[in-house]
Amino acid sequence: MDLAGLVAQLLxxxxxxxxxxxxxxxxxxxxxxxxxxxxxxxxLFMVGAYxxxxxxxxxxxxxxALPAGILGGIALGxxxxxxxxxxxxxxxxxxxxxxxxxLILLFEEGRSFLVGNDFHSVPIPAALDFSVPITSxxxxxxxxxxxxxxxxLLALGLFWWxxxxxxxxxxxxxxxxxxxxxxxxxxxxxxHLVVFAVGTALALTAGVLAAPLYSVYPNMGDGFLIISFxxxxxxxxxxxxxAFWSALLIGLVDTLGKAYVPGVSGLAIYVLMAAVLLWRPAxxxxxxx
Amino acid sequence: xxxxxxxxxxxxxxxxxxxVVGALALAALPYLAPSTYYVELGTTALIAxxxxxxxxxxxxxxxLVSLGHGAFYGLAAYTVYLVTPANAGLPxxxxxxxxxxxxxxxxxxxxxxxxxxxxxFFLMVTLAFGQMIFFVFHDTKxxxxxxxxxxxxxxxxxxxxxxQLPRRQRPIGTYYVALIQLVLMYIGLxxxxxxxxxxxxQGIRVNEHRMVALGYDTYxxxxxxxxxxxxxxxxxxxxxxxxxxxxxxxxxxxxRSAEALLMILLGGLYTLHGPILGALAWxxxxxxxxxxxxxxxxxxxxxxxxxxxxxxxxxxxxxxFARRPAEPARPPAGAPSPESGTAEGARHx
Numbered sequence: 001m002d003l004a005g006l007v008a009q010l011l012x013x014x015x016x017x018x019x020x021x022x023x024x025x026x027x028x029x030x031x032x033x034x035x036x037x038x039x040x041x042x043x044l045f046m047v048g049a050y051x052x053x054x055x056x057x058x059x060x061x062x063x064x065a066l067p068a069g070i071l072g073g074i075a076l077g078x079x080x081x082x083x084x085x086x087x088x089x090x091x092x093x094x095x096x097x098x099x100x101x102x103l104i105l106l107f108e109e110g111r112s113f114l115v116g117n118d119f120h121s122v123p124i125p126a127a128l129d130f131s132v133p134i135t136s137x138x139x140x141x142x143x144x145x146x147x148x149x150x151x152x153l154l155a156l157g158l159f160w161w162x163x164x165x166x167x168x169x170x171x172x173x174x175x176x177x178x179x180x181x182x183x184x185x186x187x188x189x190x191x192h193l194v195v196f197a198v199g200t201a202l203a204l205t206a207g208v209l210a211a212p213l214y215s216v217y218p219n220m221g222d223g224f225l226i227i228s229f230x231x232x233x234x235x236x237x238x239x240x241x242x243a244f245w246s247a248l249l250i251g252l253v254d255t256l257g258k259a260y261v262p263g264v265s266g267l268a269i270y271v272l273m274a275a276v277l278l279w280r281p282a283x284x285x286x287x288x289x
Numbered sequence: 290x291x292x293x294x295x296x297x298x299x300x301x302x303x304x305x306x307x308x309v310v311g312a313l314a315l316a317a318l319p320y321l322a323p324s325t326y327y328v329e330l331g332t333t334a335l336i337a338x339x340x341x342x343x344x345x346x347x348x349x350x351x352x353l354v355s356l357g358h359g360a361f362y363g364l365a366a367y368t369v370y371l372v373t374p375a376n377a378g379l380p381x382x383x384x385x386x387x388x389x390x391x392x393x394x395x396x397x398x399x400x401x402x403x404x405x406x407x408x409x410f411f412l413m414v415t416l417a418f419g420q421m422i423f424f425v426f427h428d429t430k431x432x433x434x435x436x437x438x439x440x441x442x443x444x445x446x447x448x449x450x451x452x453q454l455p456r457r458q459r460p461i462g463t464y465y466v467a468l469i470q471l472v473l474m475y476i477g478l479x480x481x482x483x484x485x486x487x488x489x490x491q492g493i494r495v496n497e498h499r500m501v502a503l504g505y506d507t508y509x510x511x512x513x514x515x516x517x518x519x520x521x522x523x524x525x526x527x528x529x530x531x532x533x534x535x536x537x538x539x540x541x542x543x544x545r546s547a548e549a550l551l552m553i554l555l556g557g558l559y560t561l562h563g564p565i566l567g568a569l570a571w572x573x574x575x576x577x578x579x580x581x582x583x584x585x586x587x588x589x590x591x592x593x594x595x596x597x598x599x600x601x602x603x604x605x606x607x608x609x610f611a612r613r614p615a616e617p618a619r620p621p622a623g624a625p626s627p628e629s630g631t632a633e634g635a636r637h638x
Contacts, residue, residue: 099593229413267421270417278405
């Protein structure tokens with residue numbers, strides 16, 4: 001194999017992994033704090049991707065899509081939390097699964113109603129539509145570099161928020177012991193609302209960034225949802241830093257596996273998950289339950 | 290059946306009679322249906338009922354919410370495709386064991402790994418492994434890739450004798466084969482629930498720690514239930530191949546698993562006949578919704594929301610509620626439940 005090709009695949013893997021982190025971190029945060037599993041998280045990603053497509057089509061530029069995705073995500077997340085999810089924190093797993101499955105169906109129907117069932121490609125913003133020369137005979141897509149940069153910035157911001165701010169401390173406390181939030185006199189409903197809105201905004205942002213790379217198509221959230229589950233299982237449920245390293249690992253394994261071991265294609269990550277379950281069922285970075 | 294300490298089964302003779310009447314009504318359906326289209330729809334509903342019933346062994350009985358159950362169902366259908374030569378159907382006594390064995394073997398591997406986790410982890414791991422199997426059929430040419438493939442349907446035959454049906458009669462024959470399998474599956478599971486094994490499983494759902502304290506190796510019991518449920522899903526998947534003569538990756542996908550969970554919740558979580566009711570209602574509803582609107586997903590999504598938000602005891606719960614308002618079908622956590630006798634029974638049983 002040639003070196004330039006390997007470097008390109010490694011960069012692709014990092015870019016894919018960081019995108020997965022944006023999705024998986026929301027999933028794991030929402031689970032960690034509220035104890036709810038959101039199968040519709042992949043649909044939120046899809047909403048972001050289609051938002052990028054629609055904004056791009058309407059304005060001819062993708063630049064508006066990113067702030068629209070973040071703000072729209074916060075609004076949508078707050079709406080879903082207030083309207084539906086908060087009634088389900090104490091309900092059984094089965095109810096939560098079916099609630100969020102129903103949301104998937106409704107989001108898909110909404111997508112079909114608004115945009116139809118066709119496959120649409122989304123153009124890369126003109127300002128980033130070039131290749132960055134690395135060596136004389138190797139260059140790499142500027143847009144993918146930009147995605148890596150935005151994801152890293154968001155990841156840093158998320159870590160800073162959780163580890164260094166007062167609200168982050170409350171979130172960590174709530175994930176550790178939900179009762180403590182009430183004891184400290186903090187409004188748990190506000191914590192839930194903010195966490196859910198942030199998780200939703202992260203998923204929508206990932207969708208916006210992904211749209212030019214992967215195009216938009218029906219049920220596109222499904223694949224990303226399930227890979228995010230694998231990320232969360234390997235990283236340890238509820239652990240954001242675990243999700244980060246695990247997302248990078250999955251991104252690299254999946255990309256390199258597809259590039260260099262044809263035939264195995266998408267199976268490599270599931271083999272990895274099986275190995276982790278055998279070795280450390282609580283995940284590589286999770287503490288034993 | 291006055292001495293019934295298994296709340297998943299009917300509590301009274303009248304309840305059992307109701308089930309028999311229901312089965313007879315199902316048996317009469319082909320003669321009442323206005324066209325073979327409805328007979329085929331009925332077969333589809335019976336297959337869905339088998340799938341939901343097999344999943345109930347995990348969900349309602351053992352308390353394991355699996356999102357990968359559809360994989361074993363689809364795997365069985367694909368097994369029928371893979372073992373069948375291109376032009377001639379094989380007899381059912383060859384295809385059915387093959388399908389069930391493959392589903393059971395894969396369920397053993399998936400279960401052995403997934404059962405190392407609990408709760409939401411279990412849910413996500415079963416979903417991920419189910420999707421892995423989906424991708425095997427979706428991404429490789431093993432079973433026709435994304436488009437799926439047609440297959441020669443299995444034959445109803447035994448010891449050289451073969452049930453030869455004219456083309457117009459075939460849907461009716463298939464319907465009865467499905468109905469017989471469903472009835473046998475219900476009876477088999479009812480007997481299982483009353484056995485020591487079934488009581489241990491129900492004890493695990495109510496309180497796994499207690500079962501461990503009583504000295505049961507709950508991992509092995511759960512794994513056995515997982516494998517058995519996978520095999521029964523295989524029976525349903527085999528019947529699908531026999532009914533439709535067509536396989537595609539959608540059969541393996543996790544939406545099938547979620548629908549089966551919905552059928553259970555729709556029918557009634559803690560009864561054995563609930564999933565059957567739920568499956569019949571769900572298939573009927575899907576059909577009815579297509580008469581009203583093109584947007585099937587919208588109707589399905591809204592119905593699921595209503596069921597989750599309002600109809601928390603399912604259809605079977607309505608029935609129980611009407612007859613015995615004093616007994617909660619779904620006891621709140623921590624309250625003494627009618628099931629608590631089950632674990633005691635297991636010790637003596």
